[in-house]
Amino acid sequence: MNHYPPSIRNAIQSLSRLPGVGAKTAERLAMHLLRAPATEVTELARNLMELKKKTRLCARCFTLSDTDTCAICSNPAREQDILCVVEGPAELMSIEKTGVFSGLYHVLHGVLSPMDGIGPDDIRIRELVARIKRGGIREVVIATGMQVEGESTAAYISEILQPYDIKITRLASGMPMGGDLKYVDPITLKHALEKRYAV
Amino acid sequence: MNHYPPSIRNAIQSLSRLPGVGAKTAERLAMHLLRAPATEVTELARNLMELKKKTRLCARCFTLSDTDTCAICSNPAREQDILCVVEGPAELMSIEKTGVFSGLYHVLHGVLSPMDGIGPDDIRIRELVARIKRGGIREVVIATGMQVEGESTAAYISEILQPYDIKITRLASGMPMGGDLKYVDPITLKHALEKRYAV
Numbered sequence: 469m470n471h472y473p474p475s476i477r478n479a480i481q482s483l484s485r486l487p488g489v490g491a492k493t494a495e496r497l498a499m500h501l502l503r504a505p506a507t508e509v510t511e512l513a514r515n516l517m518e519l520k521k522k523t524r525l526c527a528r529c530f531t532l533s534d535t536d537t538c539a540i541c542s543n544p545a546r547e548q549d550i551l552c553v554v555e556g557p558a559e560l561m562s563i564e565k566t567g568v569f570s571g572l573y574h575v576l577h578g579v580l581s582p583m584d585g586i587g588p589d590d591i592r593i594r595e596l597v598a599r600i601k602r603g604g605i606r607e608v609v610i611a612t613g614m615q616v617e618g619e620s621t622a623a624y625i626s627e628i629l630q631p632y633d634i635k636i637t638r639l640a641s642g643m644p645m646g647g648d649l650k651y652v653d654p655i656t657l658k659h660a661l662e663k664r665y666a667v
Numbered sequence: 668m669n670h671y672p673p674s675i676r677n678a679i680q681s682l683s684r685l686p687g688v689g690a691k692t693a694e695r696l697a698m699h700l701l702r703a704p705a706t707e708v709t710e711l712a713r714n715l716m717e718l719k720k721k722t723r724l725c726a727r728c729f730t731l732s733d734t735d736t737c738a739i740c741s742n743p744a745r746e747q748d749i750l751c752v753v754e755g756p757a758e759l760m761s762i763e764k765t766g767v768f769s770g771l772y773h774v775l776h777g778v779l780s781p782m783d784g785i786g787p788d789d790i791r792i793r794e795l796v797a798r799i800k801r802g803g804i805r806e807v808v809i810a811t812g813m814q815v816e817g818e819s820t821a822a823y824i825s826e827i828l829q830p831y832d833i834k835i836t837r838l839a840s841g842m843p844m845g846g847d848l849k850y851v852d853p854i855t856l857k858h859a860l861e862k863r864y865a866v
Contacts, residue, residue, distance in 0.1 A: 471763040472756075473733040479718035482711040487699050488692070499757060500686050501715060502722055502731065509719045512681040513712040516700060519678035520708045523701055532701065534672040557671075558698060564670040 476502075528599075530575040530592050532557045540564075540573060547571040549606040553596060553625060555579055555613060558650045563611060566658040571609075574599065579617040580624055593625065600632050607635040609661075613648055675701075727798075729774040729791050731756045739763075739772060746770040748805040752795060752824060754778055754812060757849045762810060765857040770808075773798065778816040779823055792824065799831050806834040808860075812847055813838075 472480065476498055484494035501509050525531065526538035533539070540546060550571030554560045560573050578591040588594070599605065610625055612618035626636045640663030652660075671679065675697055683693035700708050724730065725737035732738070739745060749770030753759045759772050777790040787793070798804065809824055811817035825835045839862030 471738070471760055473722065473731065473738065475717050475721035475733040476731060478714040482707075482714040485707065485711070486696055488695070493687070495757065495760075496687070497685055498718060501718060506719055508681075508684065509715055512684070513715045515674075515677040515681040516708055516712045516715075518674050519697060519700060520705055522674035523672065532672065532675060534674040539670070539672065558694065561670055561694075 525575075529573045530577060530595065531560050531573060545570075549604055550609065551596075551599065551605055551607070552609040552611050554611050555618065555621075559611065559613075562650055562652065562654070562657060563661065565654050566661055568658050568661050569609075571607075574608075576612070576621070579612055579615075579621040581617045588624065588628075591621075593628070596625070597628065600629060600634065605634055607637060609637045609639070611639050611661075615648070724774075728772045729776060729794065730759050730772060744769075748803055749808065750795075750798065750804055750806070751808040751810050753810050754817065754820075758810065758812075761849055761851065761853075761856060762860070764853050765860055767857050767860050768808075770806075773807075775811070775820070778811055778814075778820040780816045787823065787827075790820075792827070795824070796827065799828060799833065804833055806836060808836045808838070810838050810860075814847070 479498045479501070480491070480494045483489055483497050484491055486494075489497070501512075522534040523532050524534070524536075526533040526541055527536050528541040529538060531538050531540070535542075547570050551574050552560075552563060552569055552571055553574045553576060554563065555576055555578065557575060560575060563569050563573075574592065574596050576591040576593065576596075578586055580586060580588065580591070596608075600608070608625075608629060610622040612621045612625075622638055626638070629636055639657075639660040678697045678700070679690070679693045682688055682696050683690050685693075688696070700711075721733040722731050723733070723735075725732040725740055726735050727740040728737060730737050730739070734741075746769050750773050751759075751762060751768055751770055752773045752775060753762065754775055754777065756774060759774060762768050762772075773791065773795050775790040775792065775795075777785055779785060779787065779790070795807075799807070807824075807828060809821040811820045811824075821837055825837070828835055838856075838859040
């Protein structure tokens with residue numbers, strides 16, 4: 469890499485900072501972009517800038533959005549009285565792909581993890597309780613992952629929501645144990661959603 | 668992906684056009700960039716634009732450069748009478764990494780491949796002959812790959828250069844057969860360079 473001109477060296481350096489992209493891959497990507505039409509590269513660069521500039525968190529559910537309220541929260545056709553609690557936006561997307569959930573979401577942005585110093589105040593649990601207090605919610609589906617942290621986050625949330633008169637459910641077993649919601653196939657996840665059980 | 672806001676969807680779409688980047692990886696990269704500092708993303712976007720805008724081919728050896736004449740061609744400390752003929756800029760870099768070659772290069776930008784309709788006029792062979800005709804070259808090291816196309820390109824070049832009073836050499840065997848110069852380890856390539864033989 470030392471002998472590439474600065475224009476190429478800088479691009480390779482920037483690309484190799486991406487996760488899972490090593491020096492060889494970054495070099496291959498840069499060579500591809502050099503051969504690609506200029507419009508494609510311009511579009512990529514512009515889209516990466518826009519990604520960063522326009523994206524914010526939905527003021528209601530805290531998922532990624534480029535409007536103040538996300539498309540799901542502002543869709544009147546969604547069931548307004550059922551909330552699905554997920555770890556992050558990617559997990560929300562996994563559930564949307566199943567097509568069986570038509571309620572609203574609440575994105576925690578993490579799970580409880582005492583080992584990493586992540587407590588209830590570090591994820592959006594307070595905001596979840598506030599939404600429940602405002603009323604109008606009939607059911608909360610806790611769709612955190614099946615790993616230890618996901619399970620204990622689910623347990624914590626179901627306990628903290630006990631005082632309120634709502635049904636609290638958890639995704640059905642059927643999920644592979646230790647499985648990460650982001651990588652599970654839609655069929656399994658769909659089954660798990662349909663068979664969700666009350667805790 | 669359908670349910671991401673347009674800013675994220677566009678970035679994922681652009682990223683998934685990169686070679687070896689599927690929908691899942693593009694999504695993961697976009698999520699990484701959303702969390703990354705804005706300066707890192709700006710730098711990446713700027714470097715990709717610069718890559719495309721500044722990079723051209725060296726007027727002498729045709730490698731990638733961001734000046735009219737590349738750093739190697741304009742370095743007076745390099746041996747001016749020995750030319751190493753390579754398939755592309757990545758192969759040039761592989762040879763530079765060995766540190767044993769201090770001459771100049773000639774980048775073909777391809778190999779002869781009748782099956783793909785690539786003949787002598789489609790790669791920089793004419794320009795190679797012109798450089799030889801101008802004189803001052805004592806040796807040409809043909810460092811094309813060991814695949815069929817690389818070998819036949821080497822044979823073609825060594826034949827076309829016979830009329831000129833120069834030594835023509837080929838990389839020593841020692842390269843794994845069928846090996847691609849881009850992926851060979853520097854030690855093997857260094858050995859192959861040192862043991863190069865006259866054809």
